[in-house]
Amino acid sequence: MAAAQPLKIRMVAGLGNPGEEYAETRHNAGFKAIDELARQAGVTYWKNQAGAEVALININDPEEEGGKRQIVLVKPQSYMNTSGGPISKLCREYKIKAEELLVIHDELDIPAGDVRVKVGGGHAGHNGLRSIIDKMGSRDFSRIRTGLGNPPGKMAVADYVLKQLRAREAEDFQDTCARAADAAGLAIVHGVVYARDHVNGAASANGTHSILSFRDRFILAGFTCGNAPVAASQSTARRHTCITLQRGPASSQPEAGPHCRFT
Numbered sequence: 001m002a003a004a005q006p007l008k009i010r011m012v013a014g015l016g017n018p019g020e021e022y023a024e025t026r027h028n029a030g031f032k033a034i035d036e037l038a039r040q041a042g043v044t045y046w047k048n049q050a051g052a053e054v055a056l057i058n059i060n061d062p063e064e065e066g067g068k069r070q071i072v073l074v075k076p077q078s079y080m081n082t083s084g085g086p087i088s089k090l091c092r093e094y095k096i097k098a099e100e101l102l103v104i105h106d107e108l109d110i111p112a113g114d115v116r117v118k119v120g121g122g123h124a125g126h127n128g129l130r131s132i133i134d135k136m137g138s139r140d141f142s143r144i145r146t147g148l149g150n151p152p153g154k155m156a157v158a159d160y161v162l163k164q165l166r167a168r169e170a171e172d173f174q175d176t177c178a179r180a181a182d183a184a185g186l187a188i189v190h191g192v193v194y195a196r197d198h199v200n201g202a203a204s205a206n207g208t209h210s211i212l213s214f215r216d217r218f219i220l221a222g223f224t225c226g227n228a229p230v231a232a233s234q235s236t237a238r239r240h241t242c243i244t245l246q247r248g249p250a251s252s253q254p255e256a257g258p259h260c261r262f263t
Contacts, residue, residue: 084135112149
């Protein structure tokens with residue numbers, strides 16, 4: 001059965017395991033991407049809610065009542081295999097549908113360093129996704145898939161995804177997670193289908209992702225956070241003078257101001 005069409009994203013959940021022993025492992029791709037997304041959005045406060053770390057971003061969206069849309073950033077603290085519990089509770093508390101949920105997770109079935117956007121689907125053996133599907137009673141949430149590739153040689157999958165990364169590995173992995181965060185920002189601003197077509201299409205064409213950062217995508221798309229606009233870098237403004245499907249004017253660079261309002 002085909003997945004339902006995604007709606008505007010109102011929650012982004014990154015999957016991972018809590019604790020220092022897991023912080024620098026491949027299985028924590030979702031946590032790392034959420035942290036990068038939060039950093040770019042200027043998040044300074046996380047609260048504990050429903051078994052998860054939660055941050056709220058209010059972004060300006062002229063199509064919403066009151067001109068604002070709230071995005072809930074989530075890092076479940078119940079360990080990967082039971083991620084669905086906290087996520088489903090938060091969806092109920094914030095009245096968020098499965099089609100409004102975006103999940104960032106690690107993915108063995110695509111090459112290391114690659115990033116893919118997917119609408120709906122099964123769990124493909126990923127226990128975090130399995131838990132979300134079970135607790136939500138739906139497969140219709142969207143995903144940002146952060147590529148790990150297959151384990152080398154005869155290494156067990158568990159050893160591969162939970163192995164502490166060496167310095168160079170950690171640097172490359174952080175770059176991949178940052179691009180996953182950029183893909184999530186693109187989905188927030190322009191929608192999941194647009195993000196899928198552009199992120200996946202770019203990778204298919206040349207093996208690279210041409211994605212603006214979440215911060216700069218908000219500027220060029222005509223969005224601001226909270227009560228004041230976020231300033232794009234001069235270099236980014238020069239490189240990207242025109243993008244399609246803008247929802248607001250992008251002809252001038254806004255003045256610097258607070259990034260987002262958090263509650």
